[in-house]
Amino acid sequence: MKVVKFGGSSLASGKSVKNALKIILADPERQVVVTSAPGKRFSDDIKVTDLLIKYANEVLKGKSNQETAETIFQRYVQIADYFGLGEEELAEIREKLFALPEAAYPNKNYLMAAFKAHGERLNAMLISKILQKRGVKARYVDPKDAGLLVTGTPNNAVVNPESYHLIANVPLAQDEILIFPGFYGYTPAGHIATFSRGGSDITGAILARAFHADIYENFTDVDAIFTVDPRVVADPEPIKDMTYREMRELSYAGFSVFHDEALIPAIQGQIPINVKNTQHPEKRGSFILPEKGFTPQRTITGIASGKHFAALYLHKYLINKEVGFTLRILNILAKFNLSYEHMPTGIDDLTIIFDRDHLNDALIDELCNAIQEEIDPDSLEWIDDYALIMIVGEGMRQQVGVISGITQAIASRGISVRMINQGASEISIMLGTAAKDADKTVAAIYDYFFNKDKE
Ligand SMILES: Nc1ncnc2c1ncn2[C@@H]1O[C@H](COP(=O)(O)OP(=O)(O)O)[C@@H](O)[C@H]1O
Numbered sequence: 001m002k003v004v005k006f007g008g009s010s011l012a013s014g015k016s017v018k019n020a021l022k023i024i025l026a027d028p029e030r031q032v033v034v035t036s037a038p039g040k041r042f043s044d045d046i047k048v049t050d051l052l053i054k055y056a057n058e059v060l061k062g063k064s065n066q067e068t069a070e071t072i073f074q075r076y077v078q079i080a081d082y083f084g085l086g087e088e089e090l091a092e093i094r095e096k097l098f099a100l101p102e103a104a105y106p107n108k109n110y111l112m113a114a115f116k117a118h119g120e121r122l123n124a125m126l127i128s129k130i131l132q133k134r135g136v137k138a139r140y141v142d143p144k145d146a147g148l149l150v151t152g153t154p155n156n157a158v159v160n161p162e163s164y165h166l167i168a169n170v171p172l173a174q175d176e177i178l179i180f181p182g183f184y185g186y187t188p189a190g191h192i193a194t195f196s197r198g199g200s201d202i203t204g205a206i207l208a209r210a211f212h213a214d215i216y217e218n219f220t221d222v223d224a225i226f227t228v229d230p231r232v233v234a235d236p237e238p239i240k241d242m243t244y245r246e247m248r249e250l251s252y253a254g255f256s257v258f259h260d261e262a263l264i265p266a267i268q269g270q271i272p273i274n275v276k277n278t279q280h281p282e283k284r285g286s287f288i289l290p291e292k293g294f295t296p297q298r299t300i301t302g303i304a305s306g307k308h309f310a311a312l313y314l315h316k317y318l319i320n321k322e323v324g325f326t327l328r329i330l331n332i333l334a335k336f337n338l339s340y341e342h343m344p345t346g347i348d349d350l351t352i353i354f355d356r357d358h359l360n361d362a363l364i365d366e367l368c369n370a371i372q373e374e375i376d377p378d379s380l381e382w383i384d385d386y387a388l389i390m391i392v393g394e395g396m397r398q399q400v401g402v403i404s405g406i407t408q409a410i411a412s413r414g415i416s417v418r419m420i421n422q423g424a425s426e427i428s429i430m431l432g433t434a435a436k437d438a439d440k441t442v443a444a445i446y447d448y449f450f451n452k453d454k455e
Pocket residue numbers: 006007008009010036039198219220221222224225226227228229230231254255256257258
């Protein structure tokens with residue numbers, strides 16, 4: 001059997017839902033379908049998830065919110081109209097959406113999570129109704145009834161492994177399609193908690209592992225995963241096949257086409273992933289596969305960049321001789337309940353790289369003060385506009401001179417590099433640059449390796 005996930009871009013309008021339904025019905029193996037919330041229909045449209053965040057914020061601030069709720073509802077009405085569904089068939093969706101402000105939540109973070117989750121919840125309900133109206137045996141499955149349990153913070157949840165056994169007990173019948181909302185699960189106390197943004201991919205991977213799917217098909221709005229983000233380099237080369245760990249590093253660093261956390265259940269279950277285009281399902285797309293038996297076709301598989309980082313640079317002579325130096329820093333981070341992304345070191349200096357999205361200005365000041373006081377470095381610098389570039393490829397392991405190629409490519413464009421680090425896995429090289437230089441760096445490395453490969 002197959003688990004299929006459709007992203008928000010594939011379910012944004014009646015016409016795109018029609019394409020998705022055609023794909024579902026074309027293959028009886030597609031027994032489990034994961035839906036996202038309706039996404040953007042045109043470039044400056046607003047995703048339903050973002051409208052729900054606005055709705056939640058209005059409720060939290062005690063502002064009027066009915067107009068926003070109505071705008072959200074109309075997104076579902078538009079899709080329903082396309083399939084000729086009447087008002088009475090939308091009554092439950094309307095009722096659930098407008099009742100959100102009245103429910104009880106443990107705190108404002110849980111309220112936000114519950115509002116956000118309704119983008120996928122209501123869409124899954126609607127798609128089940130559309131299929132049923134067309135005579136297809138389709139059933140909406142709520143994550144609560146299926147046993148999708150999560151732990152962690154309400155807006156950044158992590159799956160509880162117990163879920164896999166519970167979900168495996170959900171009955172599958174050859175003639176029935178299960179429609180499952182993506183993006184959220186339930187906490188032990190029974191509250192909704194969502195994964196991080198883009199997290200419907202995670203739900204798909206959890207279900208694929210739980211049901212021991214033969215494949216997890218992830219339908220989106222591009223023909224393939226490309227070697228670089230197509231918004232950074234126009235018309236880049238597609239990736240035919242790649243390994244789980246290549247994709248994990250690339251999605252971590254910026255390939256938003258597939259969520260980095262969604263790889264974990266797929267790896268655990270050794271489920272192949274096929275990323276395909278809803279508009280062109282006949283195209284092969286990209287496969288993400290186990291490492292065992294994988295033969296790399298190229299030196300470099302992909303180059304990704306993320307601009308949402310910040311770094312703390314510390315210089316102190318003889319850091320390498322000071323016992324417990326890093327431990328003292330880690331204790332300070334723990335005191336602030338902060339995780340860090342990377343910590344490259346030299347003999348007299350150390351850089352701590354953070355996800356800037358997890359910080360605010362007050363926290364940065366407090367952290368820098370604490371480090372200044374307790375560590376007493378010779379110099380301390382906060383770098384607020386840090387970008388990470390990840391150059392990834394299983395093929396790099398057998399190649400000499402990859403780093404020299406990268407540095408030549410960057411130097412030829414006059415870009416200055418703040419940090420270079422080759423991971424222990426030997427399949428990735430990480431660069432740190434100023435955020436403003438990130439796209440230029442990616443383009444330079446792409447040109448060097450991919451245009452050279454063509455010669
Ligand atoms: N390397 C890449 N290959 C393909 N698409 C990429 C890549 N990096 C970023 N993207 C972006 O990811 C988008 C698809 O992800 P997303 O918008 O989350 O889709 P969905 O709505 O299907 O979940 C593409 O339209 C593209 O702009």
